[in-house]
Amino acid sequence: MATIETKQDVTAPAPAQHKSTPAPLVPGNPTPPPSQAGTEPKISTSADTPDNISPPFSPSSTTPVLEKDDVGLDFAGNVDVNDDLPTEHDLKRVGDLLVLDAKGQSRPFKDLYQGEGVAPRQLIIFVRHFFCGNCQEYLRTLSSSITPESLLALEQPTFITVIGCGRPELIDMYVETTNCSFPVYADPTRKLYDLLGMTRTFDLGKKPGYIHSNLFVTSVQSIMQGIKTGNKALKGGDFKQVGGEFLFEEGKCVWVHRMKNTRDHSEVTEVRRLVGLDGTRPPMRKRWSHSVKKATAEGKEKEGIAGRMRSASWGKVRVRSKSRGAKGVTPPGETKEEEEMKLSGRPTV
Incomplete structure (x- = not known):
């Protein structure tokens, strides 16, 4: 008995492609579900954190810090x-x-x-x-x-x-x-x-x-x-x-x-x-003014002593010169004429 093979058309028409329309927003739910929006939910990672966020200077600090x-x-x-x-x-x-x-x-x-x-x-x-x-x-x-x-x-x-x-x-x-x-x-x-x-x-x-x-x-x-x-x-x-x-x-x-x-x-x-x-x-407080007055008095006293010593020494020189002239004593190496010329202010030759 002869076998008759028959071909069947197995090619089926492709379904029509169309873009999915997102579901309308429902009041009270402003964000559409991921399945309706056609996008996958985003998972936040540490890479998404801004790198300019840093803790304060110390845990106890309550003062503002400029980043x-x-x-x-x-x-x-x-x-x-x-x-x-x-x-x-x-x-x-x-x-x-x-x-x-x-x-x-x-x-x-x-x-x-x-x-x-x-x-x-x-x-x-x-x-x-x-x-x-x-x-x-x-x-x-x-x-x-x-x-x-x-x-x-x-x-x-x-x-x-x-x-x-x-x-x-x-x-x-x-x-x-x-x-x-x-x-x-x-x-x-x-x-x-x-x-x-x-x-x-x-x-x-x-x-x-x-x-x-x-x-x-x-x-x-x-x-x-x-x-x-x-x-x-x-x-x-x-x-x-x-x-x-x-x-x-x-x-x-x-x-x-x-x-x-x-x-x-x-x-x-x-x-x-x-x-x-x-x-x-x-x-000026008393302790400061007292010290200033004391220092000033000590300075004046020292100055007075020094002045009296200078006066005394100058008086001794004058007395010595007068006594020498009165006695007629002529320094060695000088004539009496030269000594008189010096005392009168005339130059000696």
């Missing part, structure tokens, strides 16, 4: 900090923190404003890194306008102390460069700056009255100072750290100014008004 993308070359704007007084809790936290002198010897911070033998009123100035030309200019102007003697002569004796955020081995260089007449300490950890509400910024701000040189000169001087110190060039302190001024009376903080930019120290005229100098001559 690197916020710092422009034009140095525009100020940091938003306040001048609120530190609380008793804040002062307890910082009281036992150590500051270092030029020899590396440490002492608690609270000893600077309530320790034994310190003035009852203490102005503590926090400066930036030890190579900062702006802070150096500030201390030069301050030291030329206010002296330790004028502060201690006030009715309420006052003193000034300076604290920087660099290493203590740079303090001697800093004092010599600034001609600072006040003691300088170091807080390399910057914990005092942080806990007392001071911040960090590169913002330059407007030029204050205490700076007498231009920005280029101070910048070059800062660079040269760093080069001269050799391996200490990187020990000056954090370049972004700014400071401020804190006035203590009888162990309590009564006035605060925190820097908003790198040139925002309190003007020297304001400091003079704050401590009570006000451009007037302060009254």
Whole structure:
């Protein structure tokens, strides 16, 4: 029986292709489901996190910190900090923190404003890194306008102390460069700056009255100072750290100014008004006036003794010459005529 093969058309027409239309948005569900939108859900990774996000200076810091993308070359704007007084809790936290002198010897911070033998009123100035030309200019102007003697002569004796955020081995260089007449300490950890509400910024701000040189000169001087110190060039302190001024009376903080930019120290005229100098001559305290009078009396007495000795010696010479002339004694090698000519003022031949 013959087998008859029949061909069947197995080719089926392809279904019509059409674009899927997303489902209409439903009120209360503004984002369509991934299946309706035709896209896969995006999985966020660490690569999507901006790299300019960084934690504050320390976990306890509540002060604003400028991030690197916020710092422009034009140095525009100020940091938003306040001048609120530190609380008793804040002062307890910082009281036992150590500051270092030029020899590396440490002492608690609270000893600077309530320790034994310190003035009852203490102005503590926090400066930036030890190579900062702006802070150096500030201390030069301050030291030329206010002296330790004028502060201690006030009715309420006052003193000034300076604290920087660099290493203590740079303090001697800093004092010599600034001609600072006040003691300088170091807080390399910057914990005092942080806990007392001071911040960090590169913002330059407007030029204050205490700076007498231009920005280029101070910048070059800062660079040269760093080069001269050799391996200490990187020990000056954090370049972004700014400071401020804190006035203590009888162990309590009564006035605060925190820097908003790198040139925002309190003007020297304001400091003079704050401590009570006000451009007037302060009254001399008894112990100072007594020492001045004593020194003056001693000087006059010494001058009188010296004057009497000179008069006595000159009188002896005159008496000796008169007695010699009265006796008619002629010096050896001279004739009587020559001696008379000398006494009359006539030249001798």
